[in-house]
Amino acid sequence: MNEEIELKELLQKNKMYQQVLDDIEIGIHVVNAEGKTIFYNKKMMEIESMEMEDVLEKNLLDVFSFAQNGYSTLLEALHKGSSIKNAKQTYYNNKGKEITTINNTFPIIDKGIQIGAVEIARDVTKYERLLRENLFKKGNTKYTFESIIGSSDKIQEVIDTSKRATRTNSSILIIGETGTGKELFAQSIHNGSNRMSKPLVSQNCAALPDSLIEGILFGTRVGAFTGAVERPGLFEQADGGTLLLDEINSMNPTLQAKLLRVIQEKTFRRIGDTKDREVDVRIIATINEDPIDAISKGRLRKDLFYRLSVVSIFIPPLKERKQDIEDLVQFFIDKYNHLFAMNVKSVSSEVWSMLLEYEWPGNVRELEHIIEGSMNLLEHEEILTYSFLPIQFRNKPQFQSERNTKKDLDEMLIQKGRNIKPLEEYMEEAETYYLKKALKHHEFNVTKAAKALGMSRQNLQYRIKKWKISKE
Known part of the structure; x- marks a missing residue:
């Protein structure tokens, strides 16, 4: 009789606990030692857009998928027996819906034996989407380190090096293949430095003939040559800020020597002028080839290289950090969903295999063009499949x-x-x-x-x- 009363009281307590946990405004997810869900409250169902029967008694990895190079905080706590606090995690439910939560996760231990793990989650999915949309709304986007997509060790190392470079005013040489995002890093460094309130002036050295680029850099004085007017150059426009010289190896050696003098002496002279002008400019230069090759082939002066490369930043090509591809693809899908008013969720498993196998000679820029081109061919589809890939890529x-x-x-x-x-x-x-x-x-x-x-x-x-x- 006592056992029946105890059982009845226990069942009543369990119902009360269930009611309380279902009514609170945070998600709770509990797994056992095998990683199977044994408790899943209503708020968690709402956050993840799932039904109880889709999750309960099923292994976590059979129901949810996690971001590239990512992991489940719940399984991490289960397998390592460690607590994880205030960790942001992005993952996908069984319908491919993206979910972002802030998690506090703890192992469950009974008499020294780990019997499961519990996760307490706050939903920040809408907040993350709003941040992303606000980024796309900025017509004159100013990139920061938060704009750089990728979680691989290689790209994180580059970000860390670049962040350290924001503390000084030393010249920087950014080295990377075409399409790797050199200008993105340059803007991030400027916007993270004490020069962020001053101008960032950019010039592609390959875009202008030698006869024009000197006047553009240093400015001109009236009468310096036929038709010359009083015009400040890029150095004057960037005074107090940063001057970004893209593809520095395209600049002719004579002009490179003049540039070296300006960097060393912090003075310059307009074309046709007799007066030196002081300037306070930080130089960030980029190069799309190995600097040693550029020096040996006469495309880059050795003395200028040493002056520019006080801080050298090497951006790895996409083929060396393929684990970033999933993050990048999802970012570009979200971007063009917004621009094209579409609702594409992801890509098919066959397309994933192709994207991961390809060597990406055009790097991140090429990947973005592939996603943009593919989404131009979609109508109402939510999954980007093989048949929608650009023909030149499929071939x-x-x-x-x-x-x-x-x-x-x-x-x-x-x-x-x-x-x-x-x-x-x-x-x-x-x-x-x-x-x-x-x-x-x-x-x-x-x-x-x-x-x-x-x-x-x-x-x-x-x-x-x-x-x-x-x-x-």
Whole structure:
């Protein structure tokens, strides 16, 4: 009798706890030691646009997907037994909807044994979207370090170096291939420095003939040559601020020598003038090739290189930081959704594979053009598939070869004269086949394979265990 009373009281308490947890205005998600959801309150359902049956008793990684090179804070607390406080996380539900939350996550420990983990989440999805939209509304965008997309170690190292460079007035040389975002970093450095309230003046040295660029840089005096007028140059316009000289290796050696003098002496003279003028300008120069090659081929003076490269910033090409591709693709999709009044959610798994396999000679700029070109072909579709990719991209030889391989896979899974396999079985075999292929290519190095596949190491390890993939 006492046991029945105790059981009744326990059930009543559980209902009360459930009621309280459902009524509070924060999301609560609890998983057990295997990573399966055992508690999921109403606020969490609202935040993630999910139904209880879609999540309860299911493994977290079977329901949600997490950003490139990202991880689940909930699983991190579960696997490492550590608390995580005020961590921002962006992830996607089973319908591809983007969710951004601020999480406090804790392991659940009973008698010294970890039996699960709990996450307390605040929804900031709308706030993040508003920030993004405000960025797109600025017609005269001033880039800052917050504008730089990418979470890879390589790009984060460049950001850290650039942030340190904001503290001084030393000259900077930014080195990177075309399309890597050199001007983005230059603007970010200027806007993070004590010169941010002064002008940032930019000039592409390759865009003007030698006969004009000297006058543009240093200015002219009336009568200096036929038709000359009193005109300040870029150095005067940038006084107190920053002068960005793009593609410095396109400037002729004679003008490079004059530029070196200005940097050293902090004075210059207008064309046709006899008076030196003082100037306070920070120089940021960019170059799209290896400076040593430019020096050896006479395109860059050695003395100017040493003067400019007091701080050298190397921006890695996109092919060396492919784990940033997912973040970049989502950013560009959001950007053109806003500009084109569309509602594209993501890209298909086949397109993801192509984007990760491609070497991107045009870097981030080329990636943006691919996404923009593809979205111009969409109508009401929410997923960008292979058929909408620009024809010149689809016709790359490497993709034609991959398409042939895919046909072989189709023949293996759906053979002529036999019944079509259930979709779930087909997807399992296709995923297993592709994961094995990626792991074999990287000699079963899970970290490298996960990077190439565009998923976290944690996610790949889960799938290896799930599909019982072993090194053969």
